[in-house]
Amino acid sequence: MVMYKNLIATAVRRLTPAGLLALGISGPILAQTDPGVRGGAINGQTGATATSPLPLASVTANSPQGVSEFFQNGLTRFVTPEVVSGGTNNGLGPRFNFNSCTGCHSQPTVGGSGPSANPEFTVVSSGIASSSTNTVPSFITAHGPTREARFPFFFDAVGGVDTSSPNGGVEDLYTVSGRSDAGSCSLQQPSFSAAQQANNIIFRIPTPVFGAGLLENLDDSTLLNNQTAQANNSLGISGTFNRNGNDGTIARFGWKAQNKSLELFAGEAYNVEMGITNEVFQNERPLPGEEQQGPGLPSSCLNLGGAGYPEDATNFQPTNPQQAGSDTFALNAQIPSDTVQFAMFMRLLAPPVPSTTTPGGASSISQGSSLFSSIGCSVCHTPSLGHTQPSNITSSLGGATAHAFTDLEIHHMGTGLADNVSQGSAGGDQFRTAPLWGLGQRIFFLHDGRTTNLLTAIRDHSSSGSEATQVIDNFNNLSTSQQQAVLNFLRSL
Numbered sequence: 001m002v003m004y005k006n007l008i009a010t011a012v013r014r015l016t017p018a019g020l021l022a023l024g025i026s027g028p029i030l031a032q033t034d035p036g037v038r039g040g041a042i043n044g045q046t047g048a049t050a051t052s053p054l055p056l057a058s059v060t061a062n063s064p065q066g067v068s069e070f071f072q073n074g075l076t077r078f079v080t081p082e083v084v085s086g087g088t089n090n091g092l093g094p095r096f097n098f099n100s101c102t103g104c105h106s107q108p109t110v111g112g113s114g115p116s117a118n119p120e121f122t123v124v125s126s127g128i129a130s131s132s133t134n135t136v137p138s139f140i141t142a143h144g145p146t147r148e149a150r151f152p153f154f155f156d157a158v159g160g161v162d163t164s165s166p167n168g169g170v171e172d173l174y175t176v177s178g179r180s181d182a183g184s185c186s187l188q189q190p191s192f193s194a195a196q197q198a199n200n201i202i203f204r205i206p207t208p209v210f211g212a213g214l215l216e217n218l219d220d221s222t223l224l225n226n227q228t229a230q231a232n233n234s235l236g237i238s239g240t241f242n243r244n245g246n247d248g249t250i251a252r253f254g255w256k257a258q259n260k261s262l263e264l265f266a267g268e269a270y271n272v273e274m275g276i277t278n279e280v281f282q283n284e285r286p287l288p289g290e291e292q293q294g295p296g297l298p299s300s301c302l303n304l305g306g307a308g309y310p311e312d313a314t315n316f317q318p319t320n321p322q323q324a325g326s327d328t329f330a331l332n333a334q335i336p337s338d339t340v341q342f343a344m345f346m347r348l349l350a351p352p353v354p355s356t357t358t359p360g361g362a363s364s365i366s367q368g369s370s371l372f373s374s375i376g377c378s379v380c381h382t383p384s385l386g387h388t389q390p391s392n393i394t395s396s397l398g399g400a401t402a403h404a405f406t407d408l409e410i411h412h413m414g415t416g417l418a419d420n421v422s423q424g425s426a427g428g429d430q431f432r433t434a435p436l437w438g439l440g441q442r443i444f445f446l447h448d449g450r451t452t453n454l455l456t457a458i459r460d461h462s463s464s465g466s467e468a469t470q471v472i473d474n475f476n477n478l479s480t481s482q483q484q485a486v487l488n489f490l491r492s493l
């Protein structure tokens with residue numbers, strides 16, 4: 001019976017709508033479909049808008065006093081574009097992917113994932129950047145996923161892929177060369193077309209940061225206890241943690257859980273995505289090849305901002321008292337570096353709020369939630385991981401439950417998802433169980449943004465060597481309406 005249903009489903013999937021009509025097949029047999037991007041505010045039913053996502057409740061209540069000014073200040077910095085030199089926010093480049101955090105983190109609002117109009121497609125053709133010498137790579141399209149690119153392996157001297165020489169670092173898309181604010185710095189973009197021809201390129205899309213402060217504030221013991229509790233499943237699932245190389249505790253941010261904390265991620269993103277050195281990452285970043293096989297960056301491309309290093313630093317004398325008015329807390333919030341304030345903004349950002357009724361109605365959503373657990377998705381996508389540790393920053397961060405649908409473990413996901421990039425203890429086919437909160441309002445799925453269809457995202461979990469294969473078989477064996485309930489549930493998140 002089940003096999004028969006799957007055969008039909010497979011046959012139906014291969015047909016175009018016109019083909020289906022010719023067969024007289026229509027209506028319910030067309031089967032389960034992704035309900036699509038859910039509307040509404042992400043992290044609060046009222047009050048959250050495109051430019052102002054909501055902070056945690058205690059931040060809204062300004063407890064402790066001043067915390068709300070720090071949140072607002074961090075938000076402002078997160079959305080502010082940077083230039084190379086001569087502006088109020090300098091230091092961009094010499095290599096970069098985009099000129100603000102929010103460019104890549106904006107769906108459905110500030111802090112999210114990549115939007116439908118890909119900002120990387122237009123960033124070098126407008127304003128001061130339009131005189132730059134950049135070519136937009138073919139994998140950056142007007143409405144495709146916002147991406148960063150990595151080459152899994154270095155190329156050898158004659159342009160072949162050297163599989164004995166792992167690379168995996170980010171290859172920034174653009175340079176500042178040719179811009180009027182970039183002096184005589186002249187750099188080439190990486191040869192993306194050659195990398196594509198050699199099949200030596202992989203992509204990553206932005207992960208959203210709503211509720212990230214709660215994930216940061218889970219004690220390791222909470223994660224270790226959950227790992228023990230899930231260990232004796234009969235589904236072939238076993239996860240491990242990606243541990244921080246410096247202190248040995250569990251790292252948790254990024255597609256491979258490669259980064260320990262929001263501040264570390266903020267410092268790294270500022271330098272890698274935008275080329276802005278900071279107190280966490282003090283040195284200008286060349287491409288992996290320039291760094292490991294060449295002389296680094298030419299001196300004509302160093303200190304382009306003109307103020308020395310790090311380009312982002314603590315502001316000992318807050319310079320914008322007008323903006324603060326008589327509010328000393330607003331003035332205080334200007335003192336930390338951008339990096340510290342990016343991290344603070346992300347840490348204080350409220351988690352996504354799921355819908356109880358949309359899409360598909362309350363009973364389908366709750367059926368989908370039960371099935372999600374009973375077929376085994378929840379062994380990896382653990383609905384919540386117990387309480388966060390007490391917080392010395394603001395009370396909402398402490399004793400809270402993060403409904404993130406992740407175990408924060410890394411799992412082997414098989415040949416179909418493997419990107420052959422190792423980061424810390426995560427190998428080429430290992431990924432962090434993607435947190436599913438906020439999924440209902442996401443456009444692109446999986447680490448490389450390969451699909452906008454939830455059903456494809458689920459089916460792509462299954463390939464040779466994947467720990468998820470048996471669970472995906474369970475999913476495929478559900479009836480059409482049960483699968484629809486799971487999809488409705490996922491889009492309610």
Ligand code: HEC
Nearest residue numbers: 097098101104204205206207253254255265269270273342
């Ligand atoms: C060019 C696009 C781009 C820009 C600009 C960008 N990011 Fe990201 N961000 C990404 C991508 C891609 C990832 C996933 C990286 C990975 O795991 O390989 C990511 C992941 C993150 C994460 C990890 C969240 C999690 O839970 O996994 C944080 C935190 C983050 N970015 C912060 C920032 C900050 C702060 C800035 C500005 C300084 C910034 N990003 C600018 C693309 C971008």
Ligand code: HEC
Nearest residue numbers: 377380411417431432433434445446447457467468471475
């Ligand atoms: C073995 C652990 C495991 C199981 C079981 C599992 N997942 Fe996942 N899931 C992951 C990992 C790891 C990723 C990220 C993979 C990637 O991007 O390459 C992921 C990604 C996803 C995504 C995309 C999220 C995003 O941010 O793009 C969805 C949707 C999803 N899972 C749903 C499900 C559903 C539904 C089930 C059950 C039918 C399930 N998963 C079972 C580990 C698992």
